Amino acid sequence: MKIALLGYGKMGKTIEKIAIDRGHEIVIKTSDEDGYDITKADVAIDFSVPNAAFFNIVNCFKHQVPVISGTTGWLDNYNKAIAICEEEKGAFIYASNFSLGVNIFFELNNYLAKMMGQLKQYEVSMEEIHHTQKLDAPSGTAISLAEGIIKEHPEYTNWKLGNEETNKTIPITAKRIENVPGTHRIDYGSHTDTISITHTAHNREGFALGAVIAAEWILGKTGVFAMKDVLNIG
Ligand SMILES: NC(=O)C1=CN([C@@H]2O[C@H](COP(=O)(O)OP(=O)(O)OC[C@H]3O[C@@H](n4cnc5c(N)ncnc54)[C@H](O)[C@@H]3O)[C@@H](O)[C@H]2O)C=CC1
Ligand SMILES: O=C(O)C1=N[C@H](C(=O)O)C[C@H](O)C1
Numbered sequence: 001m002k003i004a005l006l007g008y009g010k011m012g013k014t015i016e017k018i019a020i021d022r023g024h025e026i027v028i029k030t031s032d033e034d035g036y037d038i039t040k041a042d043v044a045i046d047f048s049v050p051n052a053a054f055f056n057i058v059n060c061f062k063h064q065v066p067v068i069s070g071t072t073g074w075l076d077n078y079n080k081a082i083a084i085c086e087e088e089k090g091a092f093i094y095a096s097n098f099s100l101g102v103n104i105f106f107e108l109n110n111y112l113a114k115m116m117g118q119l120k121q122y123e124v125s126m127e128e129i130h131h132t133q134k135l136d137a138p139s140g141t142a143i144s145l146a147e148g149i150i151k152e153h154p155e156y157t158n159w160k161l162g163n164e165e166t167n168k169t170i171p172i173t174a175k176r177i178e179n180v181p182g183t184h185r186i187d188y189g190s191h192t193d194t195i196s197i198t199h200t201a202h203n204r205e206g207f208a209l210g211a212v213i214a215a216e217w218i219l220g221k222t223g224v225f226a227m228k229d230v231l232n233i234g
Contacts, residue, residue: 001219004028004041004065006056007048010133011070014208015045022212038063043215050074050136057081061090066218068211069094072140082224091218095227096140098210102184103227105199107234109145109186112197113152122188122195123165124149124156129175129183137161137174141184146170149186182207 001024005012008029016026028036031048033055038044043066046056050073060067061084069092078094085092097103116122128142138146138161146159149170159170181201188195201207210227217230228234 001025001216002027002040002042003215004030004036004038004044006030006044006046007052007071009047011047011204011208011211012045014204015047015211018205018208019212019215022216024212033059038065041065043068043219045069045211045215046071047211054081057092058084061085061088061092064088064090066091066215066221067093068098068214068218070096070098070207070211072096073136075140075143085224089222091221091223091225093214093218093225093227093230095210095214096144097182097207098214098227099201099206100210100231101201101206102141102199103210103231103233105184105197106144106148108197110148110152110234112186112188112195113149116188116195117153117155119188119190120155121190121192123190124153125163125165125171125173125187125189126159127173127175127183127185127187129177129180131180132176132178134176137176138172139174139182139184141182142172142174145184145186146172 027040044060046069053071053074054077128139150156157168163171163173183200185198214230
């Protein structure tokens with residue numbers, strides 16, 4: 001399969017290695033929004049920057065090139081992108097985190113939130129830790145985890161960045177530490193004890209492998225999908 005890498009930074013380079021190992025060809029590597037012909041690719045993988053993702057994704061829809069996006073921090077425009085995808089009969093998967101481990105962690109988070117919803121003495125909080133180059137906070141993964149809790153737990157209706165605990169709000173602390181690929185922890189604390197679940201990425205290979213698997217899966221399909229569909233979990 002011929003792949004366009006829209007964004008050739010830390011993730012683009014890791015995806016390139018894994019894609020080549022799996023027998024694919026990289027036909028476009030770009031760190032720019034123009035100067036390339038997207039129709040040369042069978043599929044595009046966008047890991048760019050928050051203010052470039054929407055343009056990159058829509059450009060793929062307009063040329064009927066299926067697109068996988070892992071870029072975070074652009075989701076204010078997500079619904080607009082979905083509408084254009086449907087109009088253009090495009091194919092699209094966005095995931096805040098493509099790793100198999102985190103997608104299992106998402107399911108575990110939903111299950112735990114459902115159980116904890118019956119126990120009023122526990123309050124939830126979240127911490128995410130990433131490298132110092134990260135542009136957005138909280139991480140896309142932390143937002144997905146918070147949305148999972150809000151869906152399953154009757155006491156929570158929103159989230160906010162910071163550690164202040166307010167009614168019905170999940171506090172998310174974002175820490176930036178050199179070279180950390182991505183750590184997410186959820187705590188349910190009470191007067192007597194704390195229950196915690198943590199996912200720790202040791203490197204970027206899990207994210208990259210998931211994105212390549214999603215690109216292989218979407219070829220020949222039309223519509224908007226999620227990583228759940230690709231992995232057949234949940
Ligand atoms: N969903 C997931 O599993 C994961 C998502 N991410 C997200 O992916 C994104 C990229 O992460 P990294 O590779 O670590 O960042 P990075 O900063 O190393 O790479 C981003 C690249 O995008 C380039 N770029 C800037 N404008 C562009 C444009 N208009 N078109 C194409 N490329 C452009 C930059 O020059 C840079 O090389 C971030 O939003 C990050 O949060 C990162 C890891 C996993
Ligand atoms: O920027 C990163 O590095 C990561 N971003 C994603 C996010 O915002 O959740 C996924 C992963 O945690 C690494």
